[in-house]
Structures are given as C-alpha cells and as structure tokens.
Amino acid sequence: MADVLLQIEGIHKRFGGLHALNSVGLTINKGEIYGLIGPNGAGKTTLFNVLTGLYQPDEGTFTFNGTNLFRAKPHKVVETGIARTFQNIRLFAEMSALENVMVGRHIRTRAGALGAVLRDPRTRAEEQAIREKAWELLDYVGITDVAEERARNLSYGHQRRLEIARALATDPLLLALDEPAAGMNPRETDDLKALMSKIRDGGVTILLIEHDVKLMMDLCDRIAVLDYGKKIAEGVPEVVRKDPKVIEAYLGAAHA
Amino acid sequence: MDTFLQQILNGLVLGSIYALIALGYTMVYGIMGLINFAHGEVVMVGAMVTISVISGLTHFGVNLPGPVLLLIGVAVAIPSCMLLGFVIERVAYRPLRGAQRLAPLITAIGLSIVLQQLAILIWGRNYIPFPPVLDHDVVTIFGASITTLQIFIIVMCFAIMVGLLVMVERTRLGRAMRATSQNPSVAGLMGVNVNTIISATFVIGSALGAIAGVMVATNYDQAHYYMGFMIGLKAFTAAVLGGIGNLGGAVAGGILLGIIESLGAGYIGSLTGGFLGSNYQDIFAFMVLILVLIFRPSGLLGEKMADRA
Amino acid sequence: MSMTLDTNKKIGIFLVCAIILAVLPFAVGSVLGNAWVRIIDFALLYVMLALGLNIVVGFAGLLDLGFIAFYAVGAYAYALLSSPHFSIHLPFYITIPLGALFAAFFGVLLGTPVLRLKGDYLAIVTLGFGEIIRIFMNNLNAPVNITNGPQGINLIDPIKVGGVSLGSTIEFAGLSFRSVYLYYYLFLVLTVGVVIMASRLQHSRIGRAWVALREDDIAAAAMGINIRNIKLLAFGLGALSGGVAGGLFSSFQGFVSPESFGLLESIMILAMIVLGGMGHIPGVILGAVMLTIVPEVLRSVIGPLQMNTLGRMVIDPENARMLLFGLALVVMMLVRPEGMWPSKRRKAEFRHAKENAAQKG
Structure with a gap:
C-alpha cells in the first residue's frame, strides 16, 4: 500500500443550477503521476480549482498530507504543499521571469514590511536566498537565458516552463498541472514529458490534466476519468483505456 | 406616526429623483461596464439651464403661466444635456474603450471638474434660487404634507421610467441596447452598430439626468454648481443597491434609498439619544453603499456580478 | 571600470x-520671497502624501479616492493632542507617531470591509469613507465638542525640537532661519525617510507580492500570497504615511478644519500619482511637486496677465486654475495615460492595454 498524499471524498460543487462536481472522490499516492481526463466540460478544471483552494466545495472531505484542507484559502493550500499552473497561463506578465519565480518563494520566506524598510542582515540574506533559489529553478526547467526578460515576451513553451518553475518555487509536495502541453508541438511536448519525469523523480507528486490521451497513457501511473461532474473510472492506463464507460463518454453512446 | 408618514412621503419624492438619475448610471454600466462619474454634472447642467431659460424669459417680460415657463425651460435643458452626454462619451470614454480601468475614471473626474468650473464661470459660485414661477400648494394626507409639485415629480418620474422600460423592451433600439450589454462583440457581428448604441445610451441617460436636475432644483428651490456631486453619488448608490446594470433595480434602489435616507434623518436623533442629528443624513447613502457592496454586491435585483465588483 | x-x-x-x-x-x-518657501514646504508634504497613496494605488493596484481621510486623522490627532482645545500639549514625538498609528489603524479598519472590491467600486466606496469621516469632523462638535465642527481647531502647537520651536525664527551661523525654513528642513528629512521606506518596500518580498496582486490576483493567491493580509498591509502603510503628513500639516499650519480634507484633495493626490507616473517613485515625486507648484504659479500669473492684456479680470484665477487642472487630467489620460515619468514596467502595461483595446475595438 503506497503512502496516500491527497484524499478527497464526496466533493460537491454547484454553480446555481449546474452541478459541476457530483460526489467526486479520489486518492493520490506519494510519488505518482496522476492523470485527470474527461470530455470538455466534465469538471476537470473545477476539480482543479477546488483542490487548489480557488473554489470552495459545497460538501465533502479534503485531506492533504494529514491536513484538513476543506474550504481552505488558496495560500493555506499552497503552504500545505499544493502548487499549480493554469490552463491559460497566468504569469505576472510585466515581471521578469526571475521575479515571477521569486514571487513563488513568498510563502516559504518571512521578511515583513519592517524588515524590508530596515534591510537588516536577516532580510538581506533571505532576499539573497530567494534570488539564488529562483535562478536554480530557472536552470532546473532550462530557461536561465531568458531570466531577465519580461514574462510577456517569452515564447509559449518558455512561459509554460516558467509557470512550472514558479510553482516549484513554493516547495510543493504535489504539483498540479492544468493542460501543460496544450498548444505545444511534438518536440516541445517531448521536452515537457522529460521535465515532468524529472520533477517526479525529484520527489514531487504530479496531478495532470491533459487532452492528449496518448501523452497521458504514456506518462501517468494512474488515471481518473470525469464525465458530467462524476468520476466514471479510475485505475492504471491500460485498464481505463478499455473501460466501456470511458469509451462511451468519449465517443458518445452510438459507439458503445 | 405623522413623522413616519411624512418621512415616507419625503423619501418617495427624493427617491423617485434618485431613481431617474440612477437609470443613467445603470444604463451606461450595463452597456460599457464603467461608472460614468460625470453623470452628476449632467444633472447640474440640466437644472442650471432650466433656471437660466426661465429667468431669461421672465426678464424679457414674457408673461406665461409658471408650468409653461417650466416646460420651455425643460425643453431647452433636455437637448442641451443630451448633447453634453454625447460629447462626454466621445471625449472621455470612446478613445479609452478597453484601456486600463483607471484611465476612464480619471478622465471622468477631470471632466466633472471642468464642467463644475464652467458652471462657476457661467452661473457663479453662489446658490441660484429657482425663479418663483411655480405654486407650492400643500396637500395634507393623513397629517403629512406634500406639495402638488412634489406629487407631480413623483408621477412624472414614474411615467418616464415606465416609458424607458417599454422602450428598452419593445423597440428596435432597446433590443440593440440589450444585445450590446450582453455581448458587444457578438452584437457588433449581428449588425448592431455598437458605437451608435453607446452614444444613444449616454444621450438617453443624459436626458433623464436633465429632467432629474430640474426636479431637484424645483424641489429644493435652488441650484448650485456642486449639486451634481452629492446627488450623483447617491443615485449611483441607488443603482448599486438595486443591482447595477438592471433598470428595474435602479428604480427600486432609488425609491428605497430615498426612503431609507428620510427615515434615517427623521429618526437618527431619537435612535442615538440625541448624539447624532439630521445633519448626518448624508452618511446613510454611504453606509447603504458600503453595506450592499460587502454583503450583496450584486444588489437587490442583480444577478451574479461578483466578477465585476 | x-x-x-x-x-x-x-x-x-x-x-x-x-x-x-x-x-x-x-x-x-x-x-x-518667503511665501514661495512655504509653498515648497507644502510640496514636500504632498510628496509624502502622494508616496503614501502610491503604496496603495501604485504598488498594490487598489484604487483609493478617500485617501485624504488618513491625512485628516493624522492632522486631527495632532491638533487635539497639542492645542488649547482640550488643553493638552503633548510633544510632537508622541503625537505624530500616535496620529500615524491611529491613521494606520483606520486604514486597516476601512480596508477590511472592501477587500473583495476592485476598480471603480473600490474607488467609490473609499470616496464614501472619506466623505463619512469629513461629515463626522464637521458635526462632532455637539453634543460633545470633539472636533469643534466647521470652525476647526486653532492655535495648534508648533513642533518643538530640543526646546526650540519651529514656529519661531532662529539665528544661526549668521543666517536667519525663519519658521518656514525650519519646517522645510524637518519636512525634507522626513520626506527622504518616506522615499527610502517606499523604495525599499518596492524592492522587497512585500513589494513583489503587491506587484503580483496588481497584475493577477488569482495567480497571486495561487502562489501562496495571502491576499487579505497583503492588501491590508498596503492600506495600513499608505495610511501611516498619510497620518505622518497630517500631523506635520497640523503643526505647520497651526489650524485645521474639515475644509482641508475634501474630496478634491483626495483627487489631487491621486492625480499627482497618475500624472507623475503611477508606481514609479521619481514620477510620483515629480507629480506631487508639479501639482503643488504649477497651480501657485498660475495663481500669480493668471490675474496680472489678464489685467495687462485685457485690462480687466475675465476669469477668476481660482476658477481658471481648476479648469486647467480638470483639462490636464483629461488630456493627459488621452495622450499619455502612463504619466510624465513612468517606470518601464508601467509603460509596458499601458502599451499592452492599448493594444488589447485596439484589437477589441
């Protein structure tokens, strides 16, 4: 039995009349790459937002690494060890790549307003450490050459990598990636795959949403399938791929 | 009991004027998603122009009954304000459409200042009395008194508001306005000339503002270059209270705010044991505004607006 | 090399x-002449105020149209604790920090309920708060006389440093230091302090968090920034600077009344930031100095100019000044919305906003 990192049960989320998540439960183990797939509008991103504290679920339980995160604020979620990227890349556009990653260190550093004004040795040392860590992470994702560029001016692939570096700066136990390969060409996708494997080998568990089913099958240890806000399947890729409910959800009832 | 009824009546008069102005804010917000900070000044100009026209006519010895003079004054004020609204949109908002939110806010504040200063140039810094051409007959209802003029104000406000609602629901222009407010780019693709619609919205809102300005001036028997600021702010509060972007909401919010304010001013003394007096009347609107935005930012009749707020 | x-x-x-x-x-x-030294003193006060508001608006991106309220709180705190009004005469090193803390407390107090609001809504609610405070200052003279109502508070103590009153003239090294000179040096020292404070905040962990908040609050939250705390910190620190400036104003002027703390003052300070270059400390200083000095120049020029060229006063100088101010706001926003001296980052933000607008339009 592997170590459980994240566990949710019976999560419900409603928007007005829309039941976006209907009693969803899943368990993510330490060290795995866990995939989340489903047709458009199945509730993947909603679930993502619930898991990262941007949405407050209506019902259910949510435990992460032994901490109860039900209806926790985003910063609390990040502090406990979940970091994320966004489907439609949300970098701080006018900040440099380096500064973006430095913002990611916020939660793991302490200096307050008084320290900032006094610039005492401790604050300066911390600032130095933030900068070094940020460089290290840019190097880790392979984009040190654009460190001083504004995030807005980076290429799409670099922006995706920068967002991952920024998320890694929060020292996460779980890295949640929302469609990181969207819009990438095959070479970029391969590079991304390598990066994700490297991150996982470095001890960070990964939760992944992706449309590219082949990529998911290659990369993920386990996969959950959402449809109409419900989890319809979960398991290792080979099993999920052959699950009739999954095939029906993807191809429609006519093909089942 | 008399105080209560009296304050309700006062509130109704005040509230129907707020409602009329609130419609201007809410229409513009509905279509463009911005607060037209210069709307209060349109109201002021409406009042000032009317007073000038009536004074001018009586000065040159035109001997007509009061209501006719008033009508002529309003007939000049409305197109003046419509033109002003058109110019405001062209100068302050159109060039900045889609820009950072701060820029249109600052231009609107700048325009407000310009309009106030122009008003000082033309009409001076002092309070201008409304020409004594109207009768102020008092009617007593269950011990509370109201003037015929105030009854007229209430009736007119409601007539205009019903007219506007019918226009928005039934006419081609109204349909185009609703389409634009829902999605400007789609409305544009469907052949709606979005620029024309936005101009029309400003112009119609300004016409309502002009009428409201005249009503304020007749009700208080005076006008002032700075009158637009406070009444504009309160009408905006009314629009938020009712749910900004929602026409019915603006009407309901206006009436409600008028009544809250009158009752508040009437009872604050006894509620605070005499510590606070009716000179605190103005804080009620702000309190309402703050409370609504905190607890129900979508307003009473508004739908989900959390993103915009 | x-x-x-x-x-x-x-x-x-x-x-x-x-x-x-x-x-x-x-x-x-x-x-x-010494009247102009007095104007320069005011320019320094406005630099402090503008830099305070700049923390809120420029750094954290929170629109505030009621900033003058904190100036008022600082000014009244000093006035009440150092004047014959309550016969209390505390020294400035107690009243000014006390007033600043009190203003910061108000900043946090007023900031808390508006945490969820953004943009225009935030602007109008803060405007409402500013007006509420002014209404209270105007009316808290009865039944208990706290603020002395519209008459304001008079005979406020000048600041005394080491037994020397800044309200007097001092002979030193053969030079005669008048009161306005002495206050100049005091204000200068404090302004430099505020500049250093603002600049160090900007280039710190806190400053980065503010930029992150301003650029994308959702991403900022997802990066672990506590949005509530970082906003309240901005409101509090901005108000703190406003409170200090208020206390200085009180002692310098010797008199405070609600009239000094109207909406127009809030607009003026916001305009200093916007016209100068929001978020950019040198720009904000430039904006504050310009908007203090230029109106004074106009005041002394408009009247005589009309008398000399037209032979009579066509437009009242005060009126003309405000008219030009309003026009300047409009023209500046249309022509150069990023301000006279923007930071590179801001300039880029405005340029991209414009491009987006062009694409949509």
Missing part, C-alpha cells in the same frame, strides 16, 4: 542634489 564610473556618477548626482536641497529655501526665499 564602468562600475566605478557609474558609482562616481551616482555619488556626484547625489551630492549635487543634496546641495541644491540644502540651499533651496534660501535661494527661493531671497529671489521669490
């Missing part, structure tokens, strides 16, 4: 600035 050149150059610029600032009151006083 280029490093040392740069450093030398910097030291040179610094020294030149320091010398100019040190002799400025004497130069201005002897050429233009």
Whole structure:
C-alpha cells in the first residue's frame, strides 16, 4: 500500500443550477503521476480549482498530507504543499521571469514590511536566498537565458516552463498541472514529458490534466476519468483505456 | 406616526429623483461596464439651464403661466444635456474603450471638474434660487404634507421610467441596447452598430439626468454648481443597491434609498439619544453603499456580478 | 571600470542634489520671497502624501479616492493632542507617531470591509469613507465638542525640537532661519525617510507580492500570497504615511478644519500619482511637486496677465486654475495615460492595454 498524499471524498460543487462536481472522490499516492481526463466540460478544471483552494466545495472531505484542507484559502493550500499552473497561463506578465519565480518563494520566506524598510542582515540574506533559489529553478526547467526578460515576451513553451518553475518555487509536495502541453508541438511536448519525469523523480507528486490521451497513457501511473461532474473510472492506463464507460463518454453512446 | 408618514412621503419624492438619475448610471454600466462619474454634472447642467431659460424669459417680460415657463425651460435643458452626454462619451470614454480601468475614471473626474468650473464661470459660485414661477400648494394626507409639485415629480418620474422600460423592451433600439450589454462583440457581428448604441445610451441617460436636475432644483428651490456631486453619488448608490446594470433595480434602489435616507434623518436623533442629528443624513447613502457592496454586491435585483465588483 | 564610473556618477548626482536641497529655501526665499518657501514646504508634504497613496494605488493596484481621510486623522490627532482645545500639549514625538498609528489603524479598519472590491467600486466606496469621516469632523462638535465642527481647531502647537520651536525664527551661523525654513528642513528629512521606506518596500518580498496582486490576483493567491493580509498591509502603510503628513500639516499650519480634507484633495493626490507616473517613485515625486507648484504659479500669473492684456479680470484665477487642472487630467489620460515619468514596467502595461483595446475595438 503506497503512502496516500491527497484524499478527497464526496466533493460537491454547484454553480446555481449546474452541478459541476457530483460526489467526486479520489486518492493520490506519494510519488505518482496522476492523470485527470474527461470530455470538455466534465469538471476537470473545477476539480482543479477546488483542490487548489480557488473554489470552495459545497460538501465533502479534503485531506492533504494529514491536513484538513476543506474550504481552505488558496495560500493555506499552497503552504500545505499544493502548487499549480493554469490552463491559460497566468504569469505576472510585466515581471521578469526571475521575479515571477521569486514571487513563488513568498510563502516559504518571512521578511515583513519592517524588515524590508530596515534591510537588516536577516532580510538581506533571505532576499539573497530567494534570488539564488529562483535562478536554480530557472536552470532546473532550462530557461536561465531568458531570466531577465519580461514574462510577456517569452515564447509559449518558455512561459509554460516558467509557470512550472514558479510553482516549484513554493516547495510543493504535489504539483498540479492544468493542460501543460496544450498548444505545444511534438518536440516541445517531448521536452515537457522529460521535465515532468524529472520533477517526479525529484520527489514531487504530479496531478495532470491533459487532452492528449496518448501523452497521458504514456506518462501517468494512474488515471481518473470525469464525465458530467462524476468520476466514471479510475485505475492504471491500460485498464481505463478499455473501460466501456470511458469509451462511451468519449465517443458518445452510438459507439458503445 | 405623522413623522413616519411624512418621512415616507419625503423619501418617495427624493427617491423617485434618485431613481431617474440612477437609470443613467445603470444604463451606461450595463452597456460599457464603467461608472460614468460625470453623470452628476449632467444633472447640474440640466437644472442650471432650466433656471437660466426661465429667468431669461421672465426678464424679457414674457408673461406665461409658471408650468409653461417650466416646460420651455425643460425643453431647452433636455437637448442641451443630451448633447453634453454625447460629447462626454466621445471625449472621455470612446478613445479609452478597453484601456486600463483607471484611465476612464480619471478622465471622468477631470471632466466633472471642468464642467463644475464652467458652471462657476457661467452661473457663479453662489446658490441660484429657482425663479418663483411655480405654486407650492400643500396637500395634507393623513397629517403629512406634500406639495402638488412634489406629487407631480413623483408621477412624472414614474411615467418616464415606465416609458424607458417599454422602450428598452419593445423597440428596435432597446433590443440593440440589450444585445450590446450582453455581448458587444457578438452584437457588433449581428449588425448592431455598437458605437451608435453607446452614444444613444449616454444621450438617453443624459436626458433623464436633465429632467432629474430640474426636479431637484424645483424641489429644493435652488441650484448650485456642486449639486451634481452629492446627488450623483447617491443615485449611483441607488443603482448599486438595486443591482447595477438592471433598470428595474435602479428604480427600486432609488425609491428605497430615498426612503431609507428620510427615515434615517427623521429618526437618527431619537435612535442615538440625541448624539447624532439630521445633519448626518448624508452618511446613510454611504453606509447603504458600503453595506450592499460587502454583503450583496450584486444588489437587490442583480444577478451574479461578483466578477465585476 | 564602468562600475566605478557609474558609482562616481551616482555619488556626484547625489551630492549635487543634496546641495541644491540644502540651499533651496534660501535661494527661493531671497529671489521669490518667503511665501514661495512655504509653498515648497507644502510640496514636500504632498510628496509624502502622494508616496503614501502610491503604496496603495501604485504598488498594490487598489484604487483609493478617500485617501485624504488618513491625512485628516493624522492632522486631527495632532491638533487635539497639542492645542488649547482640550488643553493638552503633548510633544510632537508622541503625537505624530500616535496620529500615524491611529491613521494606520483606520486604514486597516476601512480596508477590511472592501477587500473583495476592485476598480471603480473600490474607488467609490473609499470616496464614501472619506466623505463619512469629513461629515463626522464637521458635526462632532455637539453634543460633545470633539472636533469643534466647521470652525476647526486653532492655535495648534508648533513642533518643538530640543526646546526650540519651529514656529519661531532662529539665528544661526549668521543666517536667519525663519519658521518656514525650519519646517522645510524637518519636512525634507522626513520626506527622504518616506522615499527610502517606499523604495525599499518596492524592492522587497512585500513589494513583489503587491506587484503580483496588481497584475493577477488569482495567480497571486495561487502562489501562496495571502491576499487579505497583503492588501491590508498596503492600506495600513499608505495610511501611516498619510497620518505622518497630517500631523506635520497640523503643526505647520497651526489650524485645521474639515475644509482641508475634501474630496478634491483626495483627487489631487491621486492625480499627482497618475500624472507623475503611477508606481514609479521619481514620477510620483515629480507629480506631487508639479501639482503643488504649477497651480501657485498660475495663481500669480493668471490675474496680472489678464489685467495687462485685457485690462480687466475675465476669469477668476481660482476658477481658471481648476479648469486647467480638470483639462490636464483629461488630456493627459488621452495622450499619455502612463504619466510624465513612468517606470518601464508601467509603460509596458499601458502599451499592452492599448493594444488589447485596439484589437477589441
């Protein structure tokens, strides 16, 4: 039995009349790459937002690494060890790549307003450490050459990598990636795959949403399938791929 | 009991004027998603122009009954304000459409200042009395008194508001306005000339503002270059209270705010044991505004607006 | 090599600035008269205020149209604790920090309920708060006389440093330091302090969090920034600077009344930031100095100019000044929305906003 990192049960989320998540439960183990797939509008991103504290679920339980995160604020979620990227890349556009990653260190550093004004040795040392860590992470994702560029001016692939570096700066136990390969060409996708494997080998568990089913099958240890806000399947890729409910959800009832 | 009824009546008069102005804010917000900070000044100009026209006519010895003079004054004020609204949109908002939110806010504040200063140039810094051409007959209802003029104000406000609602629901222009407010780019693709619609919205809102300005001036028997600021702010509060972007909401919010304010001013003394007096009347609107935005930012009749707020 | 050149150059610029600032009151006083030294004193007060508001608006991106309220709180705190009104005469090193803390407390208090609001809504609610405070100042003279109502509070103590009142003239080293000169040096020292505070905040972990909040609050939250705390910190620190400036104003002026704290003052301070270059400290300083000095120049020019050219007063100078101010706001936003001296980052933000607008339009 592997170590459980994240566990949710019976999560419900409603928007007005829309039941976006209907009693969803899943368990993510330490060290795995866990995939989340489903047709458009199945509730993947909603679930993502619930898991990262941007949405407050209506019902259910949510435990992460032994901490109860039900209806926790985003910063609390990040502090406990979940970091994320966004489907439609949300970098701080006018900040440099380096500064973006430095913002990611916020939660793991302490200096307050008084320290900032006094610039005492401790604050300066911390600032130095933030900068070094940020460089290290840019190097880790392979984009040190654009460190001083504004995030807005980076290429799409670099922006995706920068967002991952920024998320890694929060020292996460779980890295949640929302469609990181969207819009990438095959070479970029391969590079991304390598990066994700490297991150996982470095001890960070990964939760992944992706449309590219082949990529998911290659990369993920386990996969959950959402449809109409419900989890319809979960398991290792080979099993999920052959699950009739999954095939029906993807191809429609006519093909089942 | 008399105080209560009296304050309700006062509130109704005040509230129907707020409602009329609130419609201007809410229409513009509905279509463009911005607060037209210069709307209060349109109201002021409406009042000032009317007073000038009536004074001018009586000065040159035109001997007509009061209501006719008033009508002529309003007939000049409305197109003046419509033109002003058109110019405001062209100068302050159109060039900045889609820009950072701060820029249109600052231009609107700048325009407000310009309009106030122009008003000082033309009409001076002092309070201008409304020409004594109207009768102020008092009617007593269950011990509370109201003037015929105030009854007229209430009736007119409601007539205009019903007219506007019918226009928005039934006419081609109204349909185009609703389409634009829902999605400007789609409305544009469907052949709606979005620029024309936005101009029309400003112009119609300004016409309502002009009428409201005249009503304020007749009700208080005076006008002032700075009158637009406070009444504009309160009408905006009314629009938020009712749910900004929602026409019915603006009407309901206006009436409600008028009544809250009158009752508040009437009872604050006894509620605070005499510590606070009716000179605190103005804080009620702000309190309402703050409370609504905190607890129900979508307003009473508004739908989900959390993103915009 | 280029490093040392740069450093030398910097030291040179610094020294030149320091010398100019040190002799400025004497130069201005002897050429233009002491009334202009007084105006420069006010310019320094406005620099402090504008830098305070800049923390809220420029750094954190929170629109605030009621900032003058914190200036008022600082000013009234000093006035009530150092005047015959309550016969309390506490020294400035107690009243000014106390007033600043009180203002910061108000900043947090008013900031808390508006945490969820953004943009125009935030602007109008803060405007409402500012007006509420002014209404209270105007009316809290009965039944218990706290603020003395519209008449305001008079005979406020000048600041005394080591037994020397800044309200008097001091002879030193053969030079005669008038009150406006003495206050100039005090304000200058404090302004430099505020500049250092603002600049260090900007380039810190806190400053980065503010930029992140301003650029994308959802991403900022997802990066672990506690949005509530970081916003309240901005409101509190901004109000703190406003409170300090308020206390200084009170002692300098010797008189406070609600009239000094109207909406127009809030607009003026916001305009200093926006016209100067939001978020950019040198720009904000430039904006504050310009918007203090230019109206005064106009005041002394418009009247005589009309008399000389037209032979009579066509437009009242006060009126003309405000008219030009309003026009300047409109024209500036249309022509150069990023301000006179923007930071590179801001300039880019405005340029991209414009591009987006062009694409949509």
